[in-house]
Amino acid sequence: MRARKRFGQHWLRSESVLAQMIAAAELHAGDRVLEIGPGRGALTRPLLASGAEVVAVELDRDLCGQLQRQFGSERFQLIAGDILRLDLAPLGCNKVVANIPYNITGPLLGHLLGSIARPRRPAFERLILLVQKEIGDRLMAAPGSKAYGALSVRGQFLATCEKVCAVPPHAFQPPPKVDSVVICLRPHATLPKVRSPQWLETLLKQGFATRRKMLANALKSLVEPDQVRQALRQLGRDVNSRAEALSLEDWLALSELLQQPRQDQQDPQPPAGRSANG
Structure with a gap:
């Protein structure tokens, strides 16, 4: 099945990047992982192979039948729908590992982390996300740098952010027009104190x-x-x-x-x- 532009689909095909995402997630039996936009299942496969349970949310209903046939098991739950409209708390996931659609990155980060005024609680233990390099740079930026902005401050208030690996365009099919990066976000157990x-x-x-x-x-x-x-x-x-x-x-x-x-x-x-x- 061809990638659909309206869904922001770019299939990750690099086994090296997939392996680094799995390693960074530090998965164990008993983990319940949220995967966003599983597509054709390139990341779903190693997630399940780790022994973790996987809750996959896919907007493209044409892919859902294929995913269910391919991965249908008691450790795999497929939800057809919009991740931004989904209440995440009842899913019971403790980690997120995803190649996220770039066209919803901003709203999705807010959905997964919350905001300064409304941090997500309970927070995920860690989030391994494949994002545009520009977004990764902004989340990790230091004061005074060109990339530093409101997203940097909000992100650092809510979590620590580390680079896992760079991802060039040719790691995808079709290749995006931007460079990408895998990041590891670890939400703070205790948030900085602020009166308001x-x-x-x-x-x-x-x-x-x-x-x-x-x-x-x-x-x-x-x-x-x-x-x-x-x-x-x-x-x-x-x-x-x-x-x-x-x-x-x-x-x-x-x-x-x-x-x-x-x-x-x-x-x-x-x-x-x-x-x-x-």
Whole structure:
């Protein structure tokens, strides 16, 4: 079956990359793995061979019959549907290993990790994801680098991110137009302390919305510029700093130093995956 562009399908065919993904997942009997977009099953096969249980979510219904015939067993569960619309908690998976569709990478990361204001709980133990190199670079970026942005800060708040291996276009059929990378995300068991996660999210969104502006000007719709400059002085930072100059620790401290406008104050939201009633 040919890959379909509308589903963002690129079949991974590199045995070396597949082996490195399996090794990075550190799978054991008793693990229950979520695979997103199994396609023709190139990754599903070694996942099942590891002894783990696999829950595969496939949007392309034409592939589902083939996958069920190929892998149908008590350790394999196939769900036909949109991963972004699926409640993940009832699946009982403790790990994620996937060659994810690049056209939904941003929303999917939010679905799998949650957000600063609503982190996913319980969190996955680890996520082995094949993503665009640009996304991997942003998740692993250090302050002051070109790739560093709001995604970097949010990602590092929620998890550690390490590179597993580079994946060139010719590792796929058809080859994508971008380079790729396999990353390992390990969500933090204990998240950094912050008084108002929602306020931190708001500051990040506004601060990085206009990267060329100095932070005092970028945040002026939320906080008086002089207050931002004073907070930067207290952090030992240049008062003319831009958003990308601040580390995660700096952003955490800044959110504590800056006074939150009354209209932004709101009740804490429940963790992702749980209702407000628990």
